Amino acid sequence: MILPRSRPWMALLALLAGLALGIQAATAGPLVVDGTFRLRGRQRSLDAEIRARLAADTRFAALYREIGRPRPTLQVGTSLNFLVFNFATNQYEPRSATLKVSGSSCHLFVADDSAGLLGPDPAGTIDQIRRNFDEKVFPTITDWFGTVVIPTMFGLPDGKVYVLLADIRDGLDTGYVAGYFDSRDLDGDNNRKPVFFMDLNPGRPGDPADKNNDFYKTLAHEFQHMINYSRHLALGAPQEDRWVEEGLSGFAEYLYTAQVGNGGAGLPPSPHLSRFLENPDINLTHNSDNEWFQTDTLFRHYGASFLYLYYLQEKYGGTTDAERKTFVRQVVNNRSVGTTGLNEILATKNGTSFEASLRNWFIANHLNDASLNNGLWGYLDKSARLGAEAAGLPVRGTQLAFSATGLSFLGGEGEILPNAARYIDLAGTGKIALSFKGSPSAFTPFVVTVDRASPPVALIEDVTIHPDTGSVTIDLDLDALGRAVLVPAVATTVTNLSTRFFYQYAARAANLVLYPIPNPAFTKDFLIVVKSLAGPLTDTPRVQVIFNNLSTTPAPEMKPTDASRTLFVGNYHIPPGSGEGVVTAAIGPDTSSFAFYHSELAANVVTRLQVREAQFSISSRVEGDHASLFETALSDVPPGLRVLSKPFYTVFNSQNALEARLQFAGTALPVDREAQLGLWAGPTGERSWSKVSRNERGVFGAITGEGAYVLVADTTPPRIHDLHIDDGDGRPTLSARVADDGSGLDRDSLRVEVNGVAVPFSLDPVSGQVTADLSRLPQGNHRFSLEVTDRAGNPTHAALQQTLTGPLRVVQATAWPNPARGFSNLAVILEGNGADDPTLEVEARVFDAAGQKVTTLALSYKSNHTFAARWDCRNEAGRAVANGVYPFRIVIRRGGETLKANGTLAILR
Incomplete structure (x- = not known):
C-alpha cells in the first residue's frame, strides 16, 4: 500500500534543496541535502505510519519481519532487503541489496536496482570506498567520538557498520539527499543494524584524495550522528540537542578532511562557517526544525554550532590531541545533553560554565587575539587551521568613537537574540560614564577592556542591571584603554527561545575637558582650552602650569568665549629653555591635565622629546628652531581603525626639518602583520594614514607636518x-x-x-x-x-x-508571407543584450532588382525579441510594385553601434 504524499514535507524538501541544507554545500553540481535530523524528528509519526502499514499490507509485513531477522553470518554475495526511505513519497520502501565487500570495519552493500550507477569500474570504486572508510573515516571518527554501540538483541555477526549504496529517491530537481543515518534502525524495528545510506544518483563517490569530496565528508558527518545516537541510546539517555550534535558532526567533517592532503589542515563546513561569521545574529542553542530550516538561518546554525564546538575543544579540551579527544568523548558520552551536559563537563575545567565559555567565545569571535586572557580570546593559527572559511574572523562590531571635547555622541539601541552576540566598540578619549538599559531578568551584558600596558591586561567587567530601574552605569577611562567593547548579551541555558530583547546605551563625558591648541604662528605659544560638560560655570576654571618643575606665575588667565560660560580659553607662553611641562585645570572637585615637552633645537642634531609613551625625534637645519609634543584630547579616527595610543600633537617647522618621526613604546601589538600598523593624522587625504616600522623599543613612523597623530591598527579589510x-x-x-x-x-x-x-x-x-x-x-x-x-x-x-546573453546580434531576417501577394511582414529576430529593448531604432530598406530603393519601413517591437512592420507592397509614391524579387536590408542602431541583416522577398500576384 502506498501512503499519500505529505505536501508540507515535499515543500520542505524542495526548500532544503534550494538552500543546500546539510553537511556540505557543493560549489559546483547539485546541492547537498541531509535528511538525518528530519527523519529523527518525525520518529513518532513514522512509527505510527509503519504500524498502520503492517496492519493493512501483509506482503509488507512479511518483508518487514524478514528484514529484522538476525543473520548469523555474512559473506560476499549475500543478498539482504533494507528499508530505505523514499523522500519523494514520504514512506519506507523495501529494496534488495548485495554485499560486495567486507572491510575491517564495514560491510558494503549495493542496491540491486542501482548497481549500474557505479561507473565503468564498479569493483574498483567499491574497494576504494571500503579502503577509505577502513583507513581514514572509521579510525579518525572513532578515535575522537568513540565507537557505535549496537544493541546485542539484534544478533549481528560482528560490530561492523553497514554502508548501503543506492539511488536515494528524493524527487528533487535542484539538489539531492547525499546520505543519511536513520535512528529507527537502532531504536526501533526497521533495519535493526547500523546503516549509512549513501546516494549514487546524482551523488558519486568521486576522488577520495579531494578534500572537498562530499561523499566522504557525508560519511564522516553521518558516522558521528550514528555514534552519538547509539551511545545515548545505550545509556538510556535522551538524544543530544541538535545544536550540539550538528556541531560535533561538523567537527567530524573537519577532522576527516584533515586526513586528506594539504599538510593535515581540516576544512570547516562550507559555506556554513563563513555565512555565520557574516551575520552571527542567531540563537546558538535553538533546536527546532523551523528555526534550522529557515532561509536566513540555515547555513548560519551549522556554522555557529561547528565553531562553538571547535572552540570548546581548543580552549577547554587540553593542550594535546589526547586530552582534546578525551574532552570530546566526554561530551558524546554524557547522560545529560545540551547546555546541562556542557555545564557538567565544563565545571571540571577550573569551575567554568556554559555561560562563561559562551562569553569567552563571543569575545574570541570579535577580538581573535590569542595573547589575551590565557588564550581564551582568540583562535590558534586561524588561517592555517580554519582556512578561507574563517576570513570573517574577527567578527565586525559597531564602532563608535567618543571625543572628550563634547563634539561627538556615543549611544544607540538594538535588539539581540538569546545566546547571540553583538559588539559595540568604544574608542576615543577621556573618561566616560556608559549607561545601559535592558530587561534585568534577561540581559547578562558585560564590558571587555584591554589596557595599554605591555603586555596588556584584559578583563571582563560584569554589568548588573538594577532590578527596579532596568539600567546600570559603568565608568570607563578611554585614555587608559587600548580596547573597550560593550557586549549586550543574553546568555542563558534555556533553549529554543526566539524572543528578541531590546536594549539602549549611551555615554557622557566627565564634567571637565582640557586640551591644548598650538599657535600656528608662534611655536612657543599655545592656547589652553577648558570645556565644561556640566553646564555653565559660575566660577572661572583654575589653571596651573608647571614647566621644568617650576610653577608659572602668574597663572594663565582663562576667559569665557561667550555668554554661555561653558568654554574658557587662555594663552600660555613657554619660558626659555627645554623641558617638560604639565597643565592642570580644576572646577570644584573635577580636575584634568595634559603633559607637553618643548625643546630648543640645535642645527643638524637629533633632539628627542618624550611625553609618556610617545617620543618625537626631530632634526632641523636651522639653529634655534623650536619643537613641541603635546598630549591632546583632539582626534578624529575613523571607526574602522583600532586606536592603540593616546593622541599626541607635534609642533615644528616642517620646512626646516631634516628628519621628524614619532615613536611609541611597547612591542605587544594585536596585529598579524606589521603593515596593519599606522599613524593616523586626521582627514588629510593621502597623508591621513602612514606606515610605521618596528624596532626593539616599539614602533615609529615618519611625519611630514605638524598636527595630531594617533597610533592605530587596521585589521579589517575593505x-x-x-x-x-x-x-x-x-x-x-x-x-x-x-x-x-x-x-x-x-x-x-x-x-x-x-x-x-x-x-x-x-x-x-x-x-x-x-x-x-x-x-x-x-x-x-x-x-x-x-x-x-x-x-x-x-x-x-x-x-x-x-x-x-552576449552582444546584440541578428538571429534571422525574414518576411512572411513569402511570396507575397497584397502584403508582407518584414521582421528581424534578435538576441543578446538589448534584444527586447523597444527603443531600438530598427528599419527595413526594400530594393528592386536594379538596386534602387523602393521604400523604407520603421520596425517596432512585437514580442520574443522580434521587430516587425507590415509592407503593403507599394513604393514610397504609393504605387503597387510589379511582380519580382525584392532584396531588403534591416538596419539596427543602438547608440553608436549598427547591425545589418539581409533578406529577399518575392512578390507574385
Whole structure:
C-alpha cells in the first residue's frame, strides 16, 4: 500500500534543496541535502505510519519481519532487503541489496536496482570506498567520538557498520539527499543494524584524495550522528540537542578532511562557517526544525554550532590531541545533553560554565587575539587551521568613537537574540560614564577592556542591571584603554527561545575637558582650552602650569568665549629653555591635565622629546628652531581603525626639518602583520594614514607636518557592497561599491576579472562605485570577481557567476508571407543584450532588382525579441510594385553601434 504524499514535507524538501541544507554545500553540481535530523524528528509519526502499514499490507509485513531477522553470518554475495526511505513519497520502501565487500570495519552493500550507477569500474570504486572508510573515516571518527554501540538483541555477526549504496529517491530537481543515518534502525524495528545510506544518483563517490569530496565528508558527518545516537541510546539517555550534535558532526567533517592532503589542515563546513561569521545574529542553542530550516538561518546554525564546538575543544579540551579527544568523548558520552551536559563537563575545567565559555567565545569571535586572557580570546593559527572559511574572523562590531571635547555622541539601541552576540566598540578619549538599559531578568551584558600596558591586561567587567530601574552605569577611562567593547548579551541555558530583547546605551563625558591648541604662528605659544560638560560655570576654571618643575606665575588667565560660560580659553607662553611641562585645570572637585615637552633645537642634531609613551625625534637645519609634543584630547579616527595610543600633537617647522618621526613604546601589538600598523593624522587625504616600522623599543613612523597623530591598527579589510550585473539599459555592466572606514582604499590594488582575466573598469573616488562594461562578452556563463586591498594591506574579494546573453546580434531576417501577394511582414529576430529593448531604432530598406530603393519601413517591437512592420507592397509614391524579387536590408542602431541583416522577398500576384 502506498501512503499519500505529505505536501508540507515535499515543500520542505524542495526548500532544503534550494538552500543546500546539510553537511556540505557543493560549489559546483547539485546541492547537498541531509535528511538525518528530519527523519529523527518525525520518529513518532513514522512509527505510527509503519504500524498502520503492517496492519493493512501483509506482503509488507512479511518483508518487514524478514528484514529484522538476525543473520548469523555474512559473506560476499549475500543478498539482504533494507528499508530505505523514499523522500519523494514520504514512506519506507523495501529494496534488495548485495554485499560486495567486507572491510575491517564495514560491510558494503549495493542496491540491486542501482548497481549500474557505479561507473565503468564498479569493483574498483567499491574497494576504494571500503579502503577509505577502513583507513581514514572509521579510525579518525572513532578515535575522537568513540565507537557505535549496537544493541546485542539484534544478533549481528560482528560490530561492523553497514554502508548501503543506492539511488536515494528524493524527487528533487535542484539538489539531492547525499546520505543519511536513520535512528529507527537502532531504536526501533526497521533495519535493526547500523546503516549509512549513501546516494549514487546524482551523488558519486568521486576522488577520495579531494578534500572537498562530499561523499566522504557525508560519511564522516553521518558516522558521528550514528555514534552519538547509539551511545545515548545505550545509556538510556535522551538524544543530544541538535545544536550540539550538528556541531560535533561538523567537527567530524573537519577532522576527516584533515586526513586528506594539504599538510593535515581540516576544512570547516562550507559555506556554513563563513555565512555565520557574516551575520552571527542567531540563537546558538535553538533546536527546532523551523528555526534550522529557515532561509536566513540555515547555513548560519551549522556554522555557529561547528565553531562553538571547535572552540570548546581548543580552549577547554587540553593542550594535546589526547586530552582534546578525551574532552570530546566526554561530551558524546554524557547522560545529560545540551547546555546541562556542557555545564557538567565544563565545571571540571577550573569551575567554568556554559555561560562563561559562551562569553569567552563571543569575545574570541570579535577580538581573535590569542595573547589575551590565557588564550581564551582568540583562535590558534586561524588561517592555517580554519582556512578561507574563517576570513570573517574577527567578527565586525559597531564602532563608535567618543571625543572628550563634547563634539561627538556615543549611544544607540538594538535588539539581540538569546545566546547571540553583538559588539559595540568604544574608542576615543577621556573618561566616560556608559549607561545601559535592558530587561534585568534577561540581559547578562558585560564590558571587555584591554589596557595599554605591555603586555596588556584584559578583563571582563560584569554589568548588573538594577532590578527596579532596568539600567546600570559603568565608568570607563578611554585614555587608559587600548580596547573597550560593550557586549549586550543574553546568555542563558534555556533553549529554543526566539524572543528578541531590546536594549539602549549611551555615554557622557566627565564634567571637565582640557586640551591644548598650538599657535600656528608662534611655536612657543599655545592656547589652553577648558570645556565644561556640566553646564555653565559660575566660577572661572583654575589653571596651573608647571614647566621644568617650576610653577608659572602668574597663572594663565582663562576667559569665557561667550555668554554661555561653558568654554574658557587662555594663552600660555613657554619660558626659555627645554623641558617638560604639565597643565592642570580644576572646577570644584573635577580636575584634568595634559603633559607637553618643548625643546630648543640645535642645527643638524637629533633632539628627542618624550611625553609618556610617545617620543618625537626631530632634526632641523636651522639653529634655534623650536619643537613641541603635546598630549591632546583632539582626534578624529575613523571607526574602522583600532586606536592603540593616546593622541599626541607635534609642533615644528616642517620646512626646516631634516628628519621628524614619532615613536611609541611597547612591542605587544594585536596585529598579524606589521603593515596593519599606522599613524593616523586626521582627514588629510593621502597623508591621513602612514606606515610605521618596528624596532626593539616599539614602533615609529615618519611625519611630514605638524598636527595630531594617533597610533592605530587596521585589521579589517575593505567592504564590497552589492556586486551585481546591471542590465537596465540593455548593456550589461558589472557594478559594485567599495568602501573602507579604516586606512582607506589602495586604489592601485583594485582589480576586476572576468573568467580570471583582468578587464578595464572605472572607479568613482567619491562614491566608491566600480563599474565595468560587459557588453562585449560572448553569450554563456561567466565568473566575475572584484578584489581590492586597503592601505594596510588587508585584502577582500567578491565573486559571482552569471549567464550573459552576449552582444546584440541578428538571429534571422525574414518576411512572411513569402511570396507575397497584397502584403508582407518584414521582421528581424534578435538576441543578446538589448534584444527586447523597444527603443531600438530598427528599419527595413526594400530594393528592386536594379538596386534602387523602393521604400523604407520603421520596425517596432512585437514580442520574443522580434521587430516587425507590415509592407503593403507599394513604393514610397504609393504605387503597387510589379511582380519580382525584392532584396531588403534591416538596419539596427543602438547608440553608436549598427547591425545589418539581409533578406529577399518575392512578390507574385
